[in-house]
Amino acid sequence: MALITKIREKSGIAAAAIAISLVLFLVGSDIFQGKSSLFGSNSQEVGEIAGESILIQDFQKKVEEATQNYTAQTGKGPSEQEASMIRDQVWNQLILDIAYKKEFDALGIKVSDEELIDMVQGNNIHPSVRQQFTNPQTGQFDKTFVVQFLKNLKTLPVEQQQAWDRFEKSISQDRIRAKYENLMRMSNYVTQADAAKEYQAQTAKFNSKFLFVPFFSIPDSSIKVQDSQLEEYLAKHKDEFKGTNTRSIQYATFPVIPTKQDTVEFYNQIKKLAKDLAVAQNDSAFAVLNSDVRTPYLVSYSEIPEGVKEQLATFQVGGIYGPFKNGLTYSIYKYGGLKKDTLFTMRASHILIAPANKSDSAKAQARTRAEGILAQIKGGASFETLAQMNGMDGTAQQGGDLGYFKNNGGMAKSFEKALFGFNGAGLMPGIVETEFGFHVVKVTDAKTNTSYKLAAINKTIAPSQATMDKVFTTADAFANANGNLASFEVALKKDRNLIMMRAERLTENASAVNNLSNAREIVRWAFDDNTAVGDGSKKVFEQDSQYIVAYVTGKSEKENVKVEDFRIELTALVRNQLKGEMIAKKLENKKGSLEQIAQAYGAGALVETVQDITLASGMLNTAGPDAIALGRIAGLKNGKRSKVFVGDNGVFIAEKLGGAPAPALADYSNFKNQIQMMNTQRSSFYINEAIKENANIVDKRYKFY
Incomplete structure (x- = not known):
């Protein structure tokens, strides 16, 4: 069974x-049967797939x-x-x-x-x-x-x-x-030319001296961008701006805060619970039954809240301690002493580098990459950042954090043996190899088998029903008095204490609005066929410890992309385009050395030099990793100067001062494997996206749920 x-x-x-x-x-x-208007639509169709x-x-x-x-x-x-x-x-x-x-x-x-x-x-x-x-x-x-x-x-x-x-x-x-x-995946083939190109990009180095005028040297306020320019830019780059069905809203929030009377009653409740906990025969069971937030009875030192740790040395077995405050939650503890466990607990983070396949060359390449990452961390690089950039498992986005675990066989044997054989906390000095690949590991909480017996009652202070009713009445009156966006904006000017929030580009199936985690009702209202831009909700939405009155401020449609949908992004792009034209025009026809041209240009022009830059990972000082500039400089012949050109971040005149070309290489296998590994890692995602795009999926669930 x-x-x-x-x-x-x-x-x-x-x-x-x-x-x-x-x-x-x-x-x-x-x-x-298509007769109800409950969901703002008479259609029975919840969606369409292929x-x-x-x-x-x-x-x-x-x-x-x-x-x-x-x-x-x-x-x-x-x-x-x-x-x-x-x-x-x-x-x-x-x-x-x-x-x-x-x-x-x-x-x-x-x-x-x-x-x-x-x-x-x-x-x-x-x-x-x-x-x-x-x-x-x-x-x-x-x-x-x-x-x-x-x-x-x-x-x-x-x-x-x-x-x-x-x-x-x-x-x-x-x-x-x-x-x-x-x-x-097997249909994906990396050519010799692709591998050679990658080798050149990673290995060939060049030196350069360049004049750079950044876009930010010209104040944004001095550039006036017209709607017609935005329309023209969008028309030329429509493939870069995919339409989506979204709604943008503003909303007034009316928080429900416990009153003084609510607080007095709460403290009386805490005092009574503390007395009852002191005499409870089964203190852990009593704590569980009376807690709003349940916590384990046996906890390691690392799991104890910081405020409690500060006083832990003074705790006596059988004593009652607290309350300790954490936000709106107050905790009281009955201390039961220590317990030594047969198992150890620790916390660690890792960066997994998995080989592309089971061949010796792939394993060697993965090990070399892992050792390189370890060396970067030893040199001062951020473990968490490198985990996000390089990790090949689900922990990458959490900075490699594995959480707490015990030496009970839950991890790979070689991994567990290495970690629980490590004393203290910090970066492990060497790579750990498992059947999954090579791990760079940082122990964040050292191993321990000591647990603390803490029966905790955690109570969250909450407003009374009378307090909630009073705030709801205020919110309801506001909704009835301000039924549209225009009247809402007037009310905001009159009442400076009114709390207003914005939520931009909500999608159809969103369940959260900013920090409102269960806001599906608000989203459904915003997408209702009967809700137009400028409408107010008229009804009050209840969200945790607050009431919400919402207003639709904008909308976008998947099949009808408009400037307004991407106004901020388009304005920045067009503004930089105009700045580039202005700067380039001012630099044209100027003669002399780069320093003389910079002096003639005036404020904002910089002359900088870089050494040993590669095309794959070059940084151009103030200009940063400007891909256009890197490509143009790499393509120059030694000793030659470029014409004025506009890069990603500003305008350049560049000179190539030589460098170190990539040595001849007979075997590009390692670079082929690098590209193949990256393609393999991405293939599942790309396949999934391609199938969904080809299926022309129409999701109308938002109309029903």
């Missing part, structure tokens, strides 16, 4: 959908099935966030079933019955099957468990048989997609 539960957790769509029974009760079946219309009835049925699976697996209904997640996953599954399947079918890619059997119980076990049937105590996979399970499958309840069917379907789809992506 435990096994099939695990399979259902993995095979089902791990999310849920909101129940719509109340909606059906209120509006009846008209909602699915020319196939998706009706709300069909989509909702799949959502309800996934909801039932979720409830059966977890024993509870979904939260709002989980409901949103399940709708996304049902939609993504439809994209896979329709758009991807057309691509698979066109190429004749499929998984035969024999191949499926081989993945489940044959010689090439699918990783998901291996994971499900691995003994957690021994860490060993036993195929006989799979065979025995399948023999008994027909004796299991129907829902468990269905769970297995879904599981087999999921691994079959995973295999088909892997075949397709591998086919696409």
